[in-house]
Amino acid sequence: MSITKKPKRPTSDIEQSANDSVRTEEIKAEAFIAGASEPSVKTPTDRRQKAERQPVLIRFDPHLLRKVEEAAQRRGISRSAWIQYVLSVALEKGEG
Amino acid sequence: MILAIGNIKGGVGKTTLAVNIAIARALQGRDVLLVDGDQQQTAMTFTEIRTEKKGSASYTAVSLSGAALRTQVRQMQAKYDDVIIDVGGRDTGSLRAALTVAQTLLIPVQPRSFDIWAIEQMAEVLKEAREINDLNAFAVINTADAQGHDNEDAIKVVQETEGMTMLKIMMGRRKAFPNAAALGLSVLEHIPRDPKAVQELTDLIDIIYNQKGE
Numbered sequence: 001m002s003i004t005k006k007p008k009r010p011t012s013d014i015e016q017s018a019n020d021s022v023r024t025e026e027i028k029a030e031a032f033i034a035g036a037s038e039p040s041v042k043t044p045t046d047r048r049q050k051a052e053r054q055p056v057l058i059r060f061d062p063h064l065l066r067k068v069e070e071a072a073q074r075r076g077i078s079r080s081a082w083i084q085y086v087l088s089v090a091l092e093k094g095e096g
Numbered sequence: 097m098i099l100a101i102g103n104i105k106g107g108v109g110k111t112t113l114a115v116n117i118a119i120a121r122a123l124q125g126r127d128v129l130l131v132d133g134d135q136q137q138t139a140m141t142f143t144e145i146r147t148e149k150k151g152s153a154s155y156t157a158v159s160l161s162g163a164a165l166r167t168q169v170r171q172m173q174a175k176y177d178d179v180i181i182d183v184g185g186r187d188t189g190s191l192r193a194a195l196t197v198a199q200t201l202l203i204p205v206q207p208r209s210f211d212i213w214a215i216e217q218m219a220e221v222l223k224e225a226r227e228i229n230d231l232n233a234f235a236v237i238n239t240a241d242a243q244g245h246d247n248e249d250a251i252k253v254v255q256e257t258e259g260m261t262m263l264k265i266m267m268g269r270r271k272a273f274p275n276a277a278a279l280g281l282s283v284l285e286h287i288p289r290d291p292k293a294v295q296e297l298t299d300l301i302d303i304i305y306n307q308k309g310e
Contacts, residue, residue, distance in 0.1 A: 025228065028227065028228050029166060029193075029196045029228050029229075030163060032192055032195075032196060032224060032225065032227075032228055033162065033163050033166065033189045033192045033193045033196065034163075034189065035192065035224075036187050036188050036189040036191065036192050037186070037187040038186045038187060038188050038189075075224075
């Protein structure tokens with residue numbers, strides 16, 4: 001007699017939405033932590049988490065990029081952290 | 097409850113308050129995790145001395161920094177009654193990570209101009225943190241002067257700062273705190289007993305954990 005595993009149910013829209021919300025919160029928290037004016041000493045966990053991130057090449061209009069850099073500077077965070085922060089806020093508000 | 101004790105300004109007595117609160121809660125029978133998020137690791141050194149003198153610290157101490165502080169505290173919090181995080185001295189990832197997980201932030205402020213100037217920057221970081229985590233924030237005058245107007249002047253400035261509640265009680269500049277710390281003790285355990293130091297610490301803990309905010 002063989003044993004068959006119970007099939008996994010597909011993730012419902014509500015569960016998916018909750019997962020997305022949790023992920024958005026995590027991205028916002030990561031961007032906030034990365035925005036510290038003085039970096040912390042890197043721990044093995046930090047390095048592992050950083051390695052899991054995917055680098056993305058995005059071409060920007062120079063005028064827009066300058067505005068992005070100015071906005072990041074005003075918040076005192078890196079350009080990358082600012083972009084991630086703004087994207088996570090937009091997604092949370094229903095974009096996409 | 098997860099309590100962060102932090103300030104962007106260094107040398108305000110964060111670690112002294114953190115270890116005293118951790119011991120006080122442990123003496124009340126609570127299972128306490130003390131997280132040292134400061135690179136100087138003074139709370140860890142204190143815990144080592146305490147363990148040597150007493151055989152055990154009576155609380156668990158760990159050193160964490162940066163984003164790992166957030167992830168590790170979230171994983172460990174369910175195993176403890178109280179988590180107390182000692183962070184700051186500067187705007188570090190550890191301070192910010194603590195602000196994303198703490199339910200309450202205690203900001204010790206010395207009645208000195210440099211401390212008062214830094215409070216606005218602390219308020220800015222706190223405001224940003226609240227977009228992620230809606231935490232309570234209490235400011236308390238630490239190492240208050242025995243006389244003069246500096247305590248009251250500092251209170252007025254902090255009261256005008258948005259986003260934090262200025263506690264009416266003050267922690268005095270009392271030698272009992274450093275004397276006890278040098279022996280790996282809290283003021284609750286130190287002999288000779290300083291009744292004023294004990295009373296101030298007891299009142300502070302009562303306000304923080306009962307969220308009286310006064």
